[in-house]
Amino acid sequence: MNFKISNKLVYEAETPKGLLCRSIIIYVFIMTGSVLALSLIFRNADRLNFYFFINSCTVSILTWIIRKSFNIKSEEKHLAVFRIGLFFLLNSSLVSMAGGLALLERDVASLVAAVLYIPAILMIIYSFNRFIKYVNHNYQSVVSLSMTDELTGLPNRRHLNSKLREMEGRVGTICIADIDHFKKINDTYGHEMGDKVLRNTGAILSRLANEGVFISRSGGEEFAIIIFDSLNAGETVRKIKTSVSEVCNSKIKVTLSVGVATKQAAESADSAADEALYRAKRAGRNRIVHASKYSKL
Known part of the structure; x- marks a missing residue:
């Protein structure tokens, strides 16, 4: 031995x-x-x-x-x-x-x-x-x-992918939310302030998450929201957007552009939500756009 x-x-x-x-x-x-x-x-x-x-x-x-x-x-x-x-x-x-x-x-x-x-x-x-x-x-x-994003404390991309797999075969609503003009915040106030904005936004979103609403940081200044109860999805998304916009991040007003897509059991809605987000940005930001509608909700 x-x-x-x-x-x-x-x-x-x-x-x-x-x-x-x-x-x-x-x-x-x-x-x-x-x-x-x-x-x-x-x-x-x-x-x-x-x-x-x-x-x-x-x-x-x-x-x-x-x-x-x-x-x-x-x-x-x-x-x-x-x-x-x-x-x-x-x-x-x-x-x-x-x-x-x-x-x-x-x-x-x-x-x-x-x-x-x-x-x-x-x-x-x-x-x-x-x-x-x-x-x-x-x-x-x-x-x-x-499974946790270090900066915001929210679930990270890995956790999001796991939830998306769980959503296969289920009806639900998927949203992609993006902080408006985040690059400008970094360029004007510095990356420390940018990180602070992300942390504050993450803290707000974490308080709004529950068994029926999953919220994660999907990357950069982008957040993914999965709503399992599609009947109240519109109200939930508006509440999330309003809650973030009402909080002052050291005199920096933060607004969200949100793309929303409702998926049926056999569908995938994440790409549709991305497309809706881009439409919201092109329309002037600070709005919610549904994948099937081009209108401010």
């Missing part, structure tokens, strides 16, 4: 983790060597049978697992409990090995091995349950981050 120290960040001798890892490996070699030496001294080498090799393999595997656990970059307490449990299990196997070689009475060896084995298993079970919770929590955090 290869015990080469390869990860300097974890195994440097100067670090507590490095010293602990090396100490455990040295301890295993000393204890295993001592058991073998004593068996030879007391002429118990004839007991080096299959049972002994099974215990040897168990000790080697447990040592390898303990060593690998030091590669986990985490300070969670359950990881320390896991290592302690493995160490108890390791000593339980060493005692069983000594009993198999008749260095200890079989009953004594069995008792000591059991005393070490029970807390070891309890610790491993405890740490495993905590590890599952830790992994699930971090997985949810990673998924949430991967």
Whole structure:
């Protein structure tokens, strides 16, 4: 088995983790060597049978697992409990090995091995349950981050694409909203102000999102809105547009151009909403245009 120290960040001798890892490996070699030496001294080498090799393999595997656990970059307490449990299990196997070689009475060896084995298993079970919770929590955090726009806090393009796939085969309304003259805001007031406008707009839109209204930042100064209840879609879009326009972004009045398209179950409406948005811009901006109508709603 290869015990080469390869990860300097974890195994440097100067670090507590490095010293602990090396100490455990040295301890295993000393204890295993001592058991073998004593068996030879007391002429118990004839007991080096299959049972002994099974215990040897168990000790080697447990040592390898303990060593690998030091590669986990985490300070969670359950990881320390896991290592302690493995160490108890390791000593339980060493005692069983000594009993198999008749260095200890079989009953004594069995008792000591059991005393070490029970807390070891309890610790491993405890740490495993905590590890599952830790992994699930971090997985949810990673998924949430991967689906969230960092600047606005709204769902991002990846999340939007997922929602659009969910919309396949369903009736709904898709809107594309664009902040009017956003380039001019950046050029006049700087990108910091542009980012502030996006953050403020994102905060307003996030308050308007609910189970029936999905709002995301689809890119740049553009936002996508999916309305699942098409009966109230017109009112919802007007409320969204008005809410953004009524808020003053550091004396900068922000208006939205919105393209709206209603999709049937077998249709895709995102391209139609894009086309409606372009029509709204060409018509003078600051308006809502439906894909099937060229009129201010």
